[in-house]
Amino acid sequence: MSDVTTALLAGAIALALVLHLAWLARASRNRAKAALAAEVASIRTAIADAVDISDGTVGVLTWVGSWNERRVQVRTIVDTLATRKLPARWLSVSVTEPVAVPATFDMMMRPGSPTTFSNFDHLQHTLPKAPGFPAEAVLRTDLRGARFPQNLIASHLDIFAEGRAKELLITPNGVRIVWLLAEAERARYGVFRQAAFGTRLEPALVERLLASASALRDAINRQERQVA
Template structure:
């Protein structure tokens, strides 16, 4: 093979590789757009007035709207922080209405690594818990010496018997539940280091269920506070 032929062949191979990479990039963008549209449709089937209020943070999509007369927020977060694990995709569902609690109450299930969706690791005070809480739960707060209605909260944690339920956050501004949607495809992440989640979209029934759980807990806390006043 002549030197010129070798150069031409190398150039053709380089062009072919570049073209294939460009095609993969376009295909990835198209899949991402289709997945976002599907997620939006799922969210709006439960929260019809939901709008995308994302701030451009990579891997985070946020919607806000109203549900059953309450302000709500839904967010998906791609977490690539955890070491020695596959990237994960979380669904955060919040009722963003006042709650009668004296500070931040954060219950995290199996908190064995840092997360990108929570400030749990930065809360300074660990709370003792009543026996009715899940065995794998750890409770924290931002204020030492405050009391929360743990007996009441514990009666609303049945959903955390499921391994995908990860966090319950209660603050004076609302109630949030975080749920594991999916782990990244092992083969693609292992080869390309891409956090692809296949067809793991958002199930409207799951959104409804998490909103119901958060809303019921908020109402129970506020109802007790009104009776005690």
């Protein structure tokens, strides 16, 4: 084989490789667009007037709207911190209405490493747990001596029995539940270091988490009115 033929063959192989990589990139973008469209449809099935207010932060998408006449927020967060074995995708669902609590109450399940979705690590005061809280839960607050209706809160934690709910945050401004939506596909991440998540965001899950957060908020406010 002549040098010219060899050079032409090498050039053809290089061009084919470039074209193949471009095709893969285009296919990946198309899949991402289709996945986002499906996700938006799912969220608007649960929250008809949902508006995308994402600020451009990589891996974070945020929608706000109303559900059962309450202001709500839904956020998905891709967590690629090096401390995790696999990247994770979290679903954060909040009812952003006033709650009758004196400070921040944060319950984190198995808080072994920092997270990208919570300020739990920055809360300085650990609370003793009342009976009924999961053994793996740690409670913290930002106000020493703050008292919370722990017995009431503990009675609304059924959703944490499944092992996918990660955080319950209660503040004077609302109630938030964070849920593990999916972990990255191990094979693809191990070979290509690409965080691909196969699990779809289902409207029923969004509504279920909203219903749980809303019921807890209502119960806290109802109890406060009865005490007053």
